[in-house]
Amino acid sequence: MESIKHRYSRQRETILQVLRGTLEHPNADWIYNKTRRIIPNISLGTVYRNLSQLVESGRIIRIKDDAVIRYDANIKHHDHFRCTSCGRWYDIEILDNTVIESFNKKHKFHIEAFNLELEGVCEICL
Numbered sequence: 001m002e003s004i005k006h007r008y009s010r011q012r013e014t015i016l017q018v019l020r021g022t023l024e025h026p027n028a029d030w031i032y033n034k035t036r037r038i039i040p041n042i043s044l045g046t047v048y049r050n051l052s053q054l055v056e057s058g059r060i061i062r063i064k065d066d067a068v069i070r071y072d073a074n075i076k077h078h079d080h081f082r083c084t085s086c087g088r089w090y091d092i093e094i095l096d097n098t099v100i101e102s103f104n105k106k107h108k109f110h111i112e113a114f115n116l117e118l119e120g121v122c123e124i125c126l
Helices: 010-020 028-036 044-056 097-107
Strands: 061-065 068-072 079-083 089-092 117-120
Touching: 010 028, 010 044, 028 044, 028 068, 044 061, 044 068, 068 089
Parallel strands: 079 117
Antiparallel strands: 061 068, 079 089
16 A cells, blocks of 8 residues: 555554554544543544544555444454454454466456455454
8 A cells, every 4th residue: 555644643653552552443432442541632533533544545444344343453464363252353364365366367357456355253252
C-alpha cells in the first residue's frame, strides 16, 4: 500500500503502540479505553480519526467482523481464524506463495492478493 504522509502526532503514535502491544484484534472502543490510560483527555473521535489515518497509511489493517470493525497492527500478510463461540480473532498462516502460484497456473488466473478468514471453535472454547 502506498504510504500517505501525515504530520507526527503523539496521539496517533500512542494509539499505534497500544495496538502493537496486543495480539487481540480490538475495536475502536477497546483501543480508546487503553489509550485513555496513557492520554486521559483523548476523545473517541480522535481515536477514530487516527485509526483511519493509520489504515490509509498502511501502518495497520482494518478487519470487518459483521457490524464491528477491528484493527490489526500486524501488516505482514497473514490470515485470520475467528472463534464462533467466544468471538476472539487469531492470526494464522494457511496459504503460501506456492499454493497461489499453483492455483494461477492451473486456472490461468493472476491472483495479486488474498485474505483468508476461517471460522470455527478455538481450543480454549473446545
